[in-house]
Each structure stands twice: as C-alpha cells, then as structure tokens.
Amino acid sequence: MVTHARTEPGGAVVVTGIGLVTALGFGVEASWPRLLAGESAIRGLPSERFTLPIALPVRLGAEVPRAELAERIRGAVPRSVWNTSAPECHVWLLAALEALAHAGLWPGEAGDGAVPMPDADRTGIYVGTGGGAHGFAESEYIRVYTAEKAVQRDVSRFAIPMYMASAFAGQLSILTGIRGPALALNSACSSGSSALLTALDALRLGRCDRAVAGGADLTLTASTLKGFANLGALSLDTAAGPRACRPFDATRAGLVLGEGAACLVLERAEAAARRGATPLAVLMGGAVNAEAHHLLAPREAGEGMAECMQAALADADVVPERIVHVFAHGTGTRQNDACEAAALARVLPQGPTVSATKAQLGHTLGAAGAIDAVLAVRGLQTGQAPPQAHLTQPDPACPVRALREPAHTELGPRGDPARAVLVNAFAFGGHNASLLLGPALAGGEGSAHA
Amino acid sequence: MKEALIAKLQAGRPVHLSESEAAYLTEALREAVATTLEVPVAEIADGSLVFDDLGLDSIDVFDVLDQLSEQFEVPVALEELPETFLRGNEGATFRSFAEGLLRYFREAPVPPTPPSDAG
Numbered sequence: 001m002v003t004h005a006r007t008e009p010g011g012a013v014v015v016t017g018i019g020l021v022t023a024l025g026f027g028v029e030a031s032w033p034r035l036l037a038g039e040s041a042i043r044g045l046p047s048e049r050f051t052l053p054i055a056l057p058v059r060l061g062a063e064v065p066r067a068e069l070a071e072r073i074r075g076a077v078p079r080s081v082w083n084t085s086a087p088e089c090h091v092w093l094l095a096a097l098e099a100l101a102h103a104g105l106w107p108g109e110a111g112d113g114a115v116p117m118p119d120a121d122r123t124g125i126y127v128g129t130g131g132g133a134h135g136f137a138e139s140e141y142i143r144v145y146t147a148e149k150a151v152q153r154d155v156s157r158f159a160i161p162m163y164m165a166s167a168f169a170g171q172l173s174i175l176t177g178i179r180g181p182a183l184a185l186n187s188a189c190s191s192g193s194s195a196l197l198t199a200l201d202a203l204r205l206g207r208c209d210r211a212v213a214g215g216a217d218l219t220l221t222a223s224t225l226k227g228f229a230n231l232g233a234l235s236l237d238t239a240a241g242p243r244a245c246r247p248f249d250a251t252r253a254g255l256v257l258g259e260g261a262a263c264l265v266l267e268r269a270e271a272a273a274r275r276g277a278t279p280l281a282v283l284m285g286g287a288v289n290a291e292a293h294h295l296l297a298p299r300e301a302g303e304g305m306a307e308c309m310q311a312a313l314a315d316a317d318v319v320p321e322r323i324v325h326v327f328a329h330g331t332g333t334r335q336n337d338a339c340e341a342a343a344l345a346r347v348l349p350q351g352p353t354v355s356a357t358k359a360q361l362g363h364t365l366g367a368a369g370a371i372d373a374v375l376a377v378r379g380l381q382t383g384q385a386p387p388q389a390h391l392t393q394p395d396p397a398c399p400v401r402a403l404r405e406p407a408h409t410e411l412g413p414r415g416d417p418a419r420a421v422l423v424n425a426f427a428f429g430g431h432n433a434s435l436l437l438g439p440a441l442a443g444g445e446g447s448a449h450a
Numbered sequence: 451m452k453e454a455l456i457a458k459l460q461a462g463r464p465v466h467l468s469e470s471e472a473a474y475l476t477e478a479l480r481e482a483v484a485t486t487l488e489v490p491v492a493e494i495a496d497g498s499l500v501f502d503d504l505g506l507d508s509i510d511v512f513d514v515l516d517q518l519s520e521q522f523e524v525p526v527a528l529e530e531l532p533e534t535f536l537r538g539n540e541g542a543t544f545r546s547f548a549e550g551l552l553r554y555f556r557e558a559p560v561p562p563t564p565p566s567d568a569g
C-alpha cells in the first residue's frame with residue numbers, strides 16, 4: 001500500500017480545469033448530458049474496421065471515431081505534433097488542451113510551442129495509459145507486411161517516437177512549453193487514477209505547483225478485442241447491442257471495450273488563488289495498492305479493493321459517512337462486480353449511491369479512472385451523476401445502491417463541504433486505485449476537509 | 451512527367467535527370483518543405499536559410515523526406531544525403547538543400563558495409 005505524501009496545512013490540491021474525449025463526444029459538455037440521460041455509446045463495429053486477419057467473436061465497442069479525431073487534432077495542434085504522434089496520443093492531447101483551456105492556461109487554438117505557460121517549470125504532466133500506442137503499432141506492422149507499394153513496406157521513421165507511451169507526456173510538453181516533471185505511467189486499467197495520485201503526491205511534496213494529469217487509451221484493435229475475448233472477460237452479447245455491458249446486473253456477461261481520454265488540471269490551492277483561478281473541486285486524497293494475489297483476478301471477497309478504499313479515506317481524512325456517491329470500477333464481469341460490491345459493503349456500510357459508467361462508455365482501460373474523476377468533478381459542480389445504465393435485474397451478489405435517476409443524487413452543490421465522491425479503478429495485475437474528490441468551497445481556497 | 455520520373459527513380463540510382471525533371475523534383479521539395487512548415491510555398495525562396503530563416507528542424511527533415519518518398523514511391527536514405535540535410539548546417543539555403551537532393555539521386559548508392567566479425 002502506498003501512503004501518499006500530505007500537504008502542509010492549508011495546502012489543498014484543487015481541480016481548475018477538466019477535459020474529456022469519449023465515444024459519446026469530444027469535450028466534457030458533449031458527453032455529460034448524454035451520460036446523464038443514460039445513453040450508451042456501445043455499438044457494433046464493421047468488420048472492415050479491423051485489419052488484422054483474425055476471426056473476432058464479437059465486434060462491440062464504444063469507439064472514438066477516427067475520422068473526427070484526425071480532423072480535430074489537425075485543427076488543434078501544428079503538423080509537427082500531429083504528424084509525429086499516434087492517434088492514442090491525439091486523444092490525450094485533445095483532452096489535455098480542453099482542460100488547460102478550461103483552466104485559463106491555453107488559448108484553445110493551435111499553438112507553436114511558444115504560448116507562454118505561467119510557471120512552466122513548476123508545472124508537471126502525468127498521464128496514465130494501459131496500452132500506449134498499441135493500436136498504432138498494430139497498424140504499422142500490418143502496413144509493413146501488406147503494403148502494395150515496396151516503398152511503404154518499411155518501418156516509419158517516426159515509429160519509435162510514436163510507439164513510446166512517454167510521447168504522450170513529451171508531446172504535450174513540446175506543445176505547451178510545460179517544463180516540469182513529465183511522465184507516462186502504466187498500471188493497466190487503473191493507469192489514469194495512478195497518474196492522478198502521482199500528480200497529487202508531486203503537488204503535496206512541492207515538486208510542482210500545477211499538474212496536468214489524466215489517462216488515455218484507444219482500445220478497439222483486433223488483437224486487444226481477441227485478447228480480452230480469449231481471457232473470457234469480454235461480453236459476447238452482440239444481440240444486446242448498446243446494452244451489452246450490464247454492471248451489477250444478474251445477467252451481466254462481461255466487459256465491452258471503450259475508448260477515450262480525460263485530463264484534470266490540478267493545482268496547489270495557493271497557486272490557483274495566486275493567479276485568480278476558480279477551483280472546480282478538490283482532489284482530497286487517494287491510495288493505490290497491489291493485491292499480491294493473481295494476475296487477472298481480485299481477491300475473492302474484495303479484500304484488496306476494500307483496503308485500497310480504506311487507505312484512500314484515511315489519506316483524505318474523510319469518514320465513510322461523507323461519501324455520497326461512488327463511481328464504481330464496475331466492468332460488468334461476474335467476478336469484478338461481485339468483489340467490488342463486497343468491498344463497498346464493507347467500507348461504506350451506509351450505502352452511498354453507485355454508478356458504473358462502463359455500461360455507457362465501455363471499459364476505456366487506462367483512461368477509465370481519469371474519465372470518472374472528470375465526471376465526479378462535474379457531479380460535484382451540478383449535484384448530478386450518471387445513472388446506472390442497463391441494470392434491470394440487480395444481482396443479489398452485488399448489493400449496491402445503484403443510482404437509478406441522475407436527479408436523485410446526493411452530491412452536494414458547490415460550497416457544501418459535507419460531501420465527497422469516491423472513484424474506483426482496479427486492474428489486471430492487482431493494481432487498485434481509489435480517489436476521493438470533494439466540492440470546492442465558495443471562497444475558493446478549496447479545502448473540503450470538515 | 452511525374453509517372454516517367456517515378457519510373458526512372460524506381461529503376462535505381464544513379465538516375466540521369468533532365469533539367470525539367472530536376473526542376474520538377476526541386477519544386478516537389480519546395481512544396482514538401484512548405485507543407486511541413488505549414489506556410490505558403492511562396493515563402494520558400496531559393497535563398498532562404500532552411501534551418502535559420504524557415505525554422506526547419508531535424509524532425510521536419512524526416513517529414514520532408516517521407517513526403518518525397520510517398521510522392522515518388524522511392525525510399526530516400528537519410529544516411530546518404532549530403533550534410534546539408536542535417537541540423538547544424540546553419541548556412542544551408544533551400545537552393546543547396548535542393549542541390550543536395552538532386553546529387554543524391556544522380557549518384558550511385560554507397561555499397562553496404564559488410565557486417566564485422568569483430569566481437
């Protein structure tokens with residue numbers, strides 16, 4: 001278990017900007033209302049979408065459309081950036097630039113790297129990704145083997161800098177002028193949450209005053225789909241279409257892969273106040289741990305997950321009763337959901353409302369925790385959270401209080417310090433991560449501690 | 451013109467380039483540099499310093515060469531290009547850049563060095 005470094009008194013870490021790309025849309029406001037309405041981005045994908053010549057048992061997914069992604073990145077960054085980076089990096093850059101613009105740190109249009117970033121040497125980048133540029137690598141290999149023209153049957157000059165996951169951080173640094181720590185982290189499906197917690201540590205330790213942190217993954221490649229299918233983790237319920245992922249439901253049949261990226265601008269409260277930034281929420285604390293148990297499965301009664309949530313509560317100095325909503329990991333697999341429900345029952349016996357957005361967005365792997373963190377910020381701002389979609393037959397083995405209607409949430413409005421939201425992300429390898437976010441105080445300092 | 455030039459280039463180096471073919475390649479290079487730098491072609495003057503005035507860097511050189519490879523369907527071996535193409539040759543003009551590219555195509559390729567047995 002990792003105990004996170006604490007800030008000195010009054011040194012809260014606030015969120016001042018958020019950015020999001022999901023299969024429901026580019027930008028926070030493109031996804032948020034559709035999530036509240038219970039809309040699912042999961043759909044059947046055409047066979048032409050997958051170029052690797054292997055038979056796929058299912059082609060369901062929540063896809064970020066590639067043509068729109070390409071168009072948007074070309075409108076947002078110079079050629080020298082988009083031409084030397086993979087689509088997986090593009091989706092991250094779009095989320096990061098939205099978050100920076102939201103925080104008042106980016107003009108919201110193409111720059112040349114000379115855009116002045118205040119305190120650039122005191123700003124860090126922390127991005128989590130499960131697969132890095134896996135899809136780009138797969139398409140490169142296919143191209144090298146199958147290109148009709150001889151000149152195309154060679155590895156791209158840019159292959160290496162495009163493959164490497166660290167390029168997500170490096171390209172954002174080059175683009176924005178950020179010169180503090182710039183790291184890419186991997187803890188599989190909790191990568192985004194791990195990145196946020198690593199950023200939190202850096203801010204608490206004073207290694208930087210501001211951090212651009214989140215996660216990104218484009219998952220819908222043939223080898224990833226087939227790999228998850230061969231593990232028995234994938235929902236093969238093609239007939240259910242958009243309802244193929246059903247977290248906590250008795251009929252749940254597995255996960256559906258999704259794609260996306262999310263980014264939060266985190267700042268030490270005094271640094272945000274110094275430049276007049278408005279806190280949106282507080283990242284109160286969190287924890288990561290490892291299960292030391294099994295490569296693919298959590299401990300049976302969710303002990304490792306529970307320990308992680310308890311450590312997060314302790315780190316944030318929050319009592320369980322203050323948790324009013326949980327963004328559950330909720331993959332829709334038999335084992336994960338039962339284990340997480342057991343862990344929640346143990347740690348939060350008062351039964352806060354729960355929703356798992358993977359029902360609508362698919363499992364975005366390394367982006368998932370960061371996506372839910374962005375949604376938690378919106379929830380704390382608006383008093384709403386997405387309902388638990390596709391839950392019609394609650395599984396008695398998953399005794400969670402699933403959120404049925406977004407208007408019924410108990411999330412506190414801005415200025416109410418008595419609420420906190422838990423965001424869970426768990427991963428193959430036993431990498432657990434839990435985050436706690438609270439509302440920003442009306443006065444702006446941001447500490448949500450009671 | 452272009453199809454015939456592609457056929458000549460694909461036949462292998464050294465390539466005998468006519469004046470019109472050399473001019474065609476030069477303009478293709480100018481367009482590639484402009485595309486890379488996202489500036490109008492007219493801004494790429496013969497006397498422009500490609501690194502100092504235009505701001506080309508080593509990554510941009512890769513992009514320029516990739517565009518030419520794609521357009522003419524031949525690989526362009528960076529290691530056989532004149533030093534003009536390398537960042538650090540601060541006095542390089544677009545004219546010298548183009549001359550270097552033409553010289554590359556007009557010269558025979560350097561024979562590959564046999565692998566050394568030395569441990």
